Amino acid sequence: MAVTDHVDLNTFVEGVRKRNPGQPEFVQAVQEVAEDIFDFMQDKEKYHKAQILRRIAEPDRVISFRVCWEDDKGNIRVQRAWRVQNNNAIGPYKGGLRFHPSVTESVLKFLAFEQTFKNALTGLPMGGGKGGSNFNPKGKSDNEVMRFCQSLMTELYRHIGADVDVPAGDIGVGGREIGYMFGQYKRLTNVFEGVLTGKGLEYGGSLIRTEATGYGATYFLQNMLKTQGKDIAGHTVVISGSGNVATHAAEKCTQLGGKVLTLSDSEGFIYDPAGMTQEKIDWVKELKNKRRGRISEYAKEFKGSEFHAGKTPWGVKCDLALPCATQNELLGPDADTLLNNGCIAVSEGANMPTNLEGVHKFKAANILYAPGKAANAGGVAVSGLEMSQNSARISWKEEELQRLLQDIMSGIHERCAEYGGKPGTKVIDYVRGANIAGFKKVADAMLAYGIT
Ligand code: NDP
Ligand code: 2IT
Numbered sequence: 001m002a003v004t005d006h007v008d009l010n011t012f013v014e015g016v017r018k019r020n021p022g023q024p025e026f027v028q029a030v031q032e033v034a035e036d037i038f039d040f041m042q043d044k045e046k047y048h049k050a051q052i053l054r055r056i057a058e059p060d061r062v063i064s065f066r067v068c069w070e071d072d073k074g075n076i077r078v079q080r081a082w083r084v085q086n087n088n089a090i091g092p093y094k095g096g097l098r099f100h101p102s103v104t105e106s107v108l109k110f111l112a113f114e115q116t117f118k119n120a121l122t123g124l125p126m127g128g129g130k131g132g133s134n135f136n137p138k139g140k141s142d143n144e145v146m147r148f149c150q151s152l153m154t155e156l157y158r159h160i161g162a163d164v165d166v167p168a169g170d171i172g173v174g175g176r177e178i179g180y181m182f183g184q185y186k187r188l189t190n191v192f193e194g195v196l197t198g199k200g201l202e203y204g205g206s207l208i209r210t211e212a213t214g215y216g217a218t219y220f221l222q223n224m225l226k227t228q229g230k231d232i233a234g235h236t237v238v239i240s241g242s243g244n245v246a247t248h249a250a251e252k253c254t255q256l257g258g259k260v261l262t263l264s265d266s267e268g269f270i271y272d273p274a275g276m277t278q279e280k281i282d283w284v285k286e287l288k289n290k291r292r293g294r295i296s297e298y299a300k301e302f303k304g305s306e307f308h309a310g311k312t313p314w315g316v317k318c319d320l321a322l323p324c325a326t327q328n329e330l331l332g333p334d335a336d337t338l339l340n341n342g343c344i345a346v347s348e349g350a351n352m353p354t355n356l357e358g359v360h361k362f363k364a365a366n367i368l369y370a371p372g373k374a375a376n377a378g379g380v381a382v383s384g385l386e387m388s389q390n391s392a393r394i395s396w397k398e399e400e401l402q403r404l405l406q407d408i409m410s411g412i413h414e415r416c417a418e419y420g421g422k423p424g425t426k427v428i429d430y431v432r433g434a435n436i437a438g439f440k441k442v443a444d445a446m447l448a449y450g451i452t
Contacts (some may be wrong), residue, residue, distance in 0.1 A: 092165055114351055374413075
């Protein structure tokens with residue numbers, strides 16, 4: 001069949017939209033990848049013929065289940081949960097669990113799809129998956145969270161395993177939740193294995209897993225700036241979010257001499273014109289992890305800083321931006337504002353934080369723009385290293401892991417540059433580079449398996 005006989009990009013995207021009604025986030029993620037892959041595949045009949053992109057955009061399976069638990073007042077509560085096992089062509093399904101009221105099947109399908117490309121980019125043998133629930137951990141007691149986690153694992157355990165599917169944390173799932181879920185898995189199966197990552201150091205966790213996503217996104221930013229002979233030092237940085245990824249991105253940027261001006265949560269952002277210090281960042285970590293408080297409290301604690309209710313931080317003039325909260329938090333007009341204010345680089349700590357209009361604006365402006373699947377891969381990469389340590393029943397030293405994280409982020413940068421360089425210019429389209437490099441590895445493995 002001639003290449004021209006294949007469906008075009010628009011027909012493909014419309015087909016995805018039709019087959020996935022009411023799932024806008026999933027369609028958005030597939031469209032962003034398809035825009036680059038259709039161009040790349042133009043003269044590559046083998047990928048067309050085997051319908052590779054169509055197959056990657058159809059999860060291997062979606063497991064959907066009820067999670068019932070009892071709150072502290074004795075009320076019976078019913079939650080929805082899912083595990084989306086997107087693709088295991090290059091390794092066991094791997095990806096986080098998200099607990100947030102906004103979680104839907106569409107959100108988890110987009111995350112599992114993105115994860116497939118991200119995990120391939122790390123160079124480690126991990127397939128793509130994602131899961132979670134519409135459970136809202138905010139305002140819940142430790143005992144309520146424990147009962148919910150145990151109930152969720154009572155169904156999930158039969159679908160996962162160290163060589164099958166290895167979940168980890170994401171929004172609303174940190175060390176506390178992983179502990180409860182790992183404990184329940186062990187109790188149900190009587191097997192102690194590396195079935196979850198992000199575990200406590202006492203029971204098989206890896207050093208620097210907590211820091212890895214935020215640090216990795218900052219290293220990726222550093223790698224991009226280096227291509228233009230620039231560095232983070234002396235530059236102003238705007239960060240959204242105030243959770244695991246945002247606080248560790250703020251920490252690494254500050255260590256490297258950047259001046260971090262903002263953090264945020266779903267209620268608004270704080271602006272600190274003096275810039276953050278390690279002491280201030282430690283205070284935010286304690287606020288979020290121990291007291292489970294709101295970022296607005298920062299403005300009461302640190303004189304000279306301000307809280308802006310109901311707003312995102314993109315209007316604050318900056319050189320560098322790291323969106324580290326959630327999907328579609330940076331829209332087309334925000335991209336315009338950042339560009340007009342002279343922002344030279346954006347590194348996405350979150351997954352799909354920029355909507356398609358924003359992505360197109362950053363691409364057209366030729367700024368240094370790293371999509372989440374490249375920039376935030378440091379977290380899952382160290383999860384991959386945690387899996388290796390668990391299988392070998394050893395733990396590696398911190399210096400070794402720090403070096404591996406930096407090497408992996410540089411490797412991802414190189415792969416993006418290889419496939420995303422614009423011919424005849426020095427410009428690198430990191431979105432295109434990440435999409436093609438991630439696709440190629442998964443696609444070639446799928447071709448080897450024949451029609452499956
Ligand atoms: P946390 O739960 O630690 O923090 C999430 C932060 O984002 C909080 O400040 C939260 O504010 C804010 N946020 C969440 N949902 C919304 C929303 N709908 N609107 C506005 N703000 C929101 O999560 P992480 O830091 O782990 O995750 C942040 C992002 O990074 C996510 O996109 C996640 O998928 C991605 N990521 C995480 C990795 C990891 O290793 N943890 C790895 C790779 C990517 P509030 O408290 O008000 O909800
Ligand atoms: O989006 C992500 O890459 C994560 N939440 C981390 C996944 C993992 O398996 O460590």
